[in-house]
Structures are given as structure tokens and as C-alpha cells.
Amino acid sequence: MRMLRAAFFAVTIATLVAVQIPAAAALPAVLAPSTSCESLSSLALPHATINSAEPVAAGAFVAPNAGRGGAGTGRAGRGGGPPVNPYANVPAFCRVMATLTPSPDSDIKVEVWLPASGWSGKYQAVGGGGWAGTISYTAMAAAVTAGYATASTDTGHTGGTADFALGHPEKLVDFGYRAIHETTVFAKPVVDAFYGSAPKTSFFNGCSTGGRQAITEAQRYPNDFDAIVAGASAWDGMRMHAVRVGFTKLVTRNADGVIPPGKFPMIHSAVLDACDALDGVRDGVIENPPQCHFDYAKLACKGADGPDCLTQGQVESAKALTSPMKDTRTGTVIDERHLWPGSELGWATLGGASPLGLSVSGLANILYKDPNWDWRTFEIARGYEEAAKADGGALFSGDPNLKPFFDHGGKLLMYHGWTDQQVTPQMSTIYYDKVLKTVGKDAAAKGIALFMVPGMNHCQGGAGTDTFDKMGAIEQWVASGSAPKQIVASHLTAGKVDRTRPLCPFPQVAKYKGAGSTDEAANFACAMP
Numbered sequence: 001m002r003m004l005r006a007a008f009f010a011v012t013i014a015t016l017v018a019v020q021i022p023a024a025a026a027l028p029a030v031l032a033p034s035t036s037c038e039s040l041s042s043l044a045l046p047h048a049t050i051n052s053a054e055p056v057a058a059g060a061f062v063a064p065n066a067g068r069g070g071a072g073t074g075r076a077g078r079g080g081g082p083p084v085n086p087y088a089n090v091p092a093f094c095r096v097m098a099t100l101t102p103s104p105d106s107d108i109k110v111e112v113w114l115p116a117s118g119w120s121g122k123y124q125a126v127g128g129g130g131w132a133g134t135i136s137y138t139a140m141a142a143a144v145t146a147g148y149a150t151a152s153t154d155t156g157h158t159g160g161t162a163d164f165a166l167g168h169p170e171k172l173v174d175f176g177y178r179a180i181h182e183t184t185v186f187a188k189p190v191v192d193a194f195y196g197s198a199p200k201t202s203f204f205n206g207c208s209t210g211g212r213q214a215i216t217e218a219q220r221y222p223n224d225f226d227a228i229v230a231g232a233s234a235w236d237g238m239r240m241h242a243v244r245v246g247f248t249k250l251v252t253r254n255a256d257g258v259i260p261p262g263k264f265p266m267i268h269s270a271v272l273d274a275c276d277a278l279d280g281v282r283d284g285v286i287e288n289p290p291q292c293h294f295d296y297a298k299l300a301c302k303g304a305d306g307p308d309c310l311t312q313g314q315v316e317s318a319k320a321l322t323s324p325m326k327d328t329r330t331g332t333v334i335d336e337r338h339l340w341p342g343s344e345l346g347w348a349t350l351g352g353a354s355p356l357g358l359s360v361s362g363l364a365n366i367l368y369k370d371p372n373w374d375w376r377t378f379e380i381a382r383g384y385e386e387a388a389k390a391d392g393g394a395l396f397s398g399d400p401n402l403k404p405f406f407d408h409g410g411k412l413l414m415y416h417g418w419t420d421q422q423v424t425p426q427m428s429t430i431y432y433d434k435v436l437k438t439v440g441k442d443a444a445a446k447g448i449a450l451f452m453v454p455g456m457n458h459c460q461g462g463a464g465t466d467t468f469d470k471m472g473a474i475e476q477w478v479a480s481g482s483a484p485k486q487i488v489a490s491h492l493t494a495g496k497v498d499r500t501r502p503l504c505p506f507p508q509v510a511k512y513k514g515a516g517s518t519d520e521a522a523n524f525a526c527a528m529p
């Protein structure tokens, strides 16, 4: 009896001590593991097999495909020196590897990385790119280095093509939406088991396919995450593949239609001459491309073809790439999403002689169910909606009703480069507008913000200020409850910041105040165009 009472008091004192903890919570949250990493291998979770749970020492991580041209390959050092280890500064963490099988045909590989010390109490799942098929190690490394528990999945197959989908409808569902959700459902209890505490805030962070995964979560599984970062969201997967191959069909229908890449800088500088200064600052970046109405016919050759002009076929191609996709027979608009003036340096991606391999793979395996399908036979007038139906909706995440996500305080931060050469910028602007129309402006203002990035290519790169702290911005949004009024972004040359500029919540744009350096963000303000 006495022992029981002593135990009771011990528990009570422990509880009292625990009650004191919130006072200390004002200090930076640093939560330590409450169990060994290895012990996590004995966790029993639904349709999950934990393959290993092992500590990784600081700087010791080596990606499994390192040295074979995979995601973990060390980048060559500057000046052709020895490869740089991208994981050299990653702190010690617990690495959990598992296989999830929500369907009999599923084979979803996931990894969960848990900081060995200094856990922030937060979880950040990271997205994939293209057809996924690999764990996003570098994104996981960034997350775990910042103190997050993190997870990534190969989405249920290996390799970066759509070959996996042929004859495997369940694997297509895994890639489309199930694997990310299952990874979340798996990772959260793993975090809880390791630290003795579930994550207090859960984030998702992805770009391109990762951006599609991001808004897919907000739509299909609104309770998985508190805050979501969605870059260059490729949310209309099959129609996007159809339009990409459609662009190639348009530029190749004239014998002289393919623009030699050597002409891209000439076209680009003509566009800048016409449109760069529309925003008040001649800086090599068009702040708001929809204001630029450049007529590429101005570059038509007066006589013979030459490096400083475009043939008639090339003029048509330039117009086609920057205009809504039309049925060439009827003139009816098939898809209004296109590339924008200013993106010319990236036209090799969708405006070359061959279509993007990712998209051919998608149409071949998912629509035509023939790996040897010849893209030259593609007719977008028919194939566009057929493509959209062929995946059973697995790759479509266009539902604008985010009310269930917003209702629990969910935040969605979207971003997209105006010179994205791969996923058309209107994927983000159109979706954003639809969400506002669907849930109402006031409700939307609490839960969604879109930042268009002038002069940024697909997810990164370009002449614009493409470097900004997405996680910092959304962390601040979660902490303050107010959406960012601007995000200061940088442009770097050889690793050094040579320009800063505010990114503005769409549809606002950055306007120069009229005094001071145009390379300093403080001299710009966000305002309606």
C-alpha cells in the first residue's frame, strides 16, 4: 500500500513537473528522443513493414544511389574539382526505412528522418519531382538540418518514368495521391514513438510534382497538414502532358518551325526591349508578364533566314508557345495555359523538336497503354480530354474547395515562376482564383496566398530573385496567423546576393518607390498592378 502510495505521489509530482513545462516552452523548443532509434524497428503500424531503424552520425549519410548518377550523386566541385558531399553538414539523425502496402500491388518505400538532438517539435514532409520514383534525400537533409522530423516517399515505384503505371492501376493511385497520405499516416506515430510527443505542427513542402502533391493533400486529406508550401504545382497532370506534347506538335508542323536555341537570346532581348521597363525598372526581368503584349512577328525575317530574325514557321511557333492551345482546325481554345513573354531562354524544354520525355511517357503508358506509342500521332483536339479521363482522376488535383483545410486553420502558400518553362504559370494563378471564388475572398485570405516570382524558371533559376525562404515564410504565417504581406527574395551570382526584391501576394506586384538602388528590396512596395 505504502509503495503504491509512493508511486502515486511520484506520478503526481511528475505531473506537476510536467505542468510546469509550458512556462519553459517559451524558450526555443528542443525536444530529445525518449527511446533508442533501433527500438523503432519493432513498431507495429498498419500495412507497414519497417525495414530498418538506425542512427546516422553527423555528416555520415551517403545516398544509396550515390556515384551512379542518381539523386545522391555528389556535385562536381567548382572548377571541376572533387565532388562535393551534399550531406557533409547534416546533423546526426535516426533513419527509419519502411515499405507500405495499402493495396496488394503497392510497394511504397518511405524514409523518416528524426533529428538525434534539437528537434523543433515539428514535422515537414517533402515532395518529389517528375514521376518521383526516388526518395528526395537532399530535401530531407535540408529539413532535418533545420530541426524538423521529415519524411519522403518514392510514391510506390522506382525510376523516373511512367512505365510503372502500365497494367498497375493501384500503383498509379499510389503515385497520384495515396503514397503521400500513407507516408504521413506512417510518419506521425514514428515521430511520436521516438520523442514521446507527436509533432505539434505538420508541414508539407514541395515543388512541381511536389507542388501537386502539396495541394492534393490540402484537397483530399485536409487534416494531414497544418501548413503547406506548393511550388509550381503541376496539379492537372494528364492535361499538362497533353498540352506539352501539343506544343511540340505545333512547332514541328512547319518544316521551319523549330527555333534553333541559338536564336533564343535574340528573341529574349527583343522582348525585354519592349517589356522590361513596363514595370518602371529596366533590370532584365518582366515583373508582370500579362502586361507584356509582344508581337513575335516583329522579328520576322525580311529576306533570307538569319541569326537575327525568325522564319515564318518560327514566328508561328513563338506565338503558339505563348498563346492558349487551340484546335488548329476550329480555332477553339483547348487549354488557356501557356508560356509567357520573358521565358524565351527556356523554350528548348517545350519548344524543341522532341517533346518532354516525362510527358511522352505519361501519355504512352497511361492514355495509350503502349510504351512504344509514337508522339507524332498525337492529336490534342481528341487526346486532351481522353488524357484527363485515362488516369481515373489520380493525377488531377483541381478541386478548389479548400474549406475543410481552411476550417482547421490550414495555410497554403503557393509560388510559381513567371518564366517557368515546364509547368505553365497559370496552373497556379487559375487555381488560386478558383479557390477564392469557391470559398469566398475573406475565408481564402486566411488560408491561401500565392507568390508569383518574376523571372524565375521552373521551381528555381532565372534572372529573377529566385532564392527565398519558403519554410520561414509559412512558419511566420502559422505563428502570427497573418499571411505574409511580402517575401523578400534574393538573386545570387556565384553564391553572392546581388539583388533583393519583395515577392508580392498575387495579384499584387512589386513597384519601385522611385528612389534608391533598384537592387534593394526596401526600395519597392507591393501594390496592385
Ligand SMILES: [Ca+2]
Pocket (backbone or CB within 6 Å): 275, 276, 277, 278, 279, 280, 281, 282, 283, 284, 285, 286, 287
Ligand atoms: Ca523590369
